[in-house]
Amino acid sequence: MTGRPTLTQRRRDATRLDIARTAAALFARQGAEATTAEEIALAAGISLRTFYRYFSVKEDAVAPLLAAGGRRWVELLAESSADLPLREALERSAVESLTPADDAAVEAMHWTRSLLRDPRLDGTWQRVHSGSEERLRTVLAERCPDGTDPLEIRLGAAAATAAIRVALEQWAASDAAATGPGSPQDLGARCMRELTAGLRLWGRVGGE
Amino acid sequence: MTGRPTLTQRRRDATRLDIARTAAALFARQGAEATTAEEIALAAGISLRTFYRYFSVKEDAVAPLLAAGGRRWVELLAESSADLPLREALERSAVESLTPADDAAVEAMHWTRSLLRDPRLDGTWQRVHSGSEERLRTVLAERCPDGTDPLEIRLGAAAATAAIRVALEQWAASDAAATGPGSPQDLGARCMRELTAGLRLWGRVGGE
DNA sequence: AGACTTATTGGCACAACATGCCAGAAAGGC
C-alpha cells in the first residue's frame, strides 16, 4: 500500500536509527539527564546541529527504538484478514508484535527495558504511545463500517494502546525474561484478552 | 483520612494556583511557546527563580488546572460506598467529577479546552493523566480484595483513565457546551459505560 | 558526462530554559 520510501529517505531512517542506538547506550549507562545532546552527537559522528534536525528533543533520540514494537503492531493489524473478529485480530497482532522476531526486535526490546527505568524518559514513552494510539485509530477506522461512532473508535484505540503499555511497563519493572511466563507477549496477551472480554474487575468488586 | 494540610502548605497551594491561572491566561492568549517563564513569573508577581521552585517545567505551570478534575474523580471514588459495584462507582464518580460543581471547576474546565488546543502542552496533559492513573490505581487496590492480580488493577486504572482522557479530548475538539449533549459528563458517561460494559467495537467488527 | 536542482550538513550566534548556590526576608514555635 504505502509506496517504497525514496533512497534518500531510507538513508535518513538509517541515520536516525544509528543515533537512536548511540543515545540508548549512553542513556542506559549514565542516564538521560547526565547525557548531553552534544555527547550523543559526537558519539554518533554528527554535529550538534544535525542532531537537532533528526530529533527536536534530546530525550526523543531513543523514540525510534521504543516505537518499533507499536509500529509493527499496527502494521500487522492493518495486514490481518478483515474476516477476523476485531478482538481476535487485535490480540493476535499484539502478541506477534511483542514476540521478538528478528535481531532488531530483540535489541529494541532490550533497550526498552533499560530506558523505561529512567524517569527522565517518561515523556518520550508517553509520546510514543500517543503516536501509536493515533495510528491505531486510523487503522481501526478503516476496518470499521462507515458511520461507526468516532468516539467508540477513539476509545477502543486508547484502551488497546493502554493495554500494551501496561504490559510492557509491568514487564520492564519485573525481572522476567523476554520469552515465557511474565514476558511481554504473555502479559500482552493477558491484557488484550482481559480488555476485549470486558475487564472482570468491573463486576467482581463491590456488592450485588 | 488525609490529615489537614498545614497552614504553610495551604498558602503554598494557593500561590501555586495563582501562578497556574496566570500562566493559563498567557498560554491561552499567545500560546505556550511564545510565553517565557520570566513573563509568567513577572505577571504572577514572583521572581523567575521562585517560579521554578513551584514548577520544574514551564509548561507544567497549568497542570494544577488540568489535574483538578482527575483529582476530584479519584477522591469521589475513594469516598463512594464499597457496596456499589465497581463499574457503578467508577461511572458515577466520573460523571460527577465532569459536572462543574463550583466556580473553580467551571473555570478549570474552561481553561482545559483552550489549553488542550496547544500542542506544546501535550506533554503536560499526558503527565497529568499519568499521575491520575497512578492515584486511581491506589484507590482501586484498596477497594479490591487482597491478592487481586496487580496487572488487572493496573489495566483497569489505565483503561478508565484513558476513557476520561478521550472524553475530554473529544469535547475540547468540539464546540459543545459544558453541559448537555456532547458535554464532558455526557461523553464521559458514554465512555465509561462503553468501557465497563465491554467495548461493542471488539465484537461487532469482522466476520463470524 | 555535465549542468541544474534539491536536500543535507556543520558552524556560529543567541534567546530561553533550568539548576546550584548563597544571603536576606518571613513565618511559625518556644
Add this chain to the structure above:
DNA sequence: GCCTTTCTGGCATGTTGTGCCAATAAGTCT
C-alpha cells in the same frame, strides 16, 4: 523577645533548541 525553619530573590552557569548562511552531497535531467 529569641530561635529555627522555610520561603524568596538575585546571580552565575551549563544546557537546550532554533534561525541563519555557506559549503557539500545527492538526485535528476538532457
